[in-house]
Amino acid sequence: MAKLSNRQNTRLGGLIAVLSGREPYDYIYKDLEKDGLVSKGDDGVFLTKAGMNEKDRLATLAGLMVERDRAYALKTKPSHNNKPNHHHEDQQNISLD
Numbered sequence: 001m002a003k004l005s006n007r008q009n010t011r012l013g014g015l016i017a018v019l020s021g022r023e024p025y026d027y028i029y030k031d032l033e034k035d036g037l038v039s040k041g042d043d044g045v046f047l048t049k050a051g052m053n054e055k056d057r058l059a060t061l062a063g064l065m066v067e068r069d070r071a072y073a074l075k076t077k078p079s080h081n082n083k084p085n086h087h088h089e090d091q092q093n094i095s096l097d
Contacts, residue, residue, distance in 0.1 A: 012058040
């Protein structure tokens with residue numbers, strides 16, 4: 001699994017904040033807006049199509065699946081002792097609220 005750089009971590013955090021209905025810090029928002037990943041509308045800040053794609057890309061690199069209301073670890077490979085890895089037992093939900 002790849003490790004995210006500091007910039008990628010900041011970017012992913014900003015995208016998840018927007019996805020959760022919060023506006024990221026101004027310096028993060030400006031960076032995301034400059035790259036066409038977020039925009040403001042009458043209902044507040046939202047992710048653009050490019051922003052959704054970037055969120056998915058960064059989350060996958062980080063080993064996460066991010067849905068509208070939660071994030072969880074991707075299914076991992078079976079352990080070396082040949083026991084199957086049961087996804088539902090290993091899944092860790094992280095609330096985005």
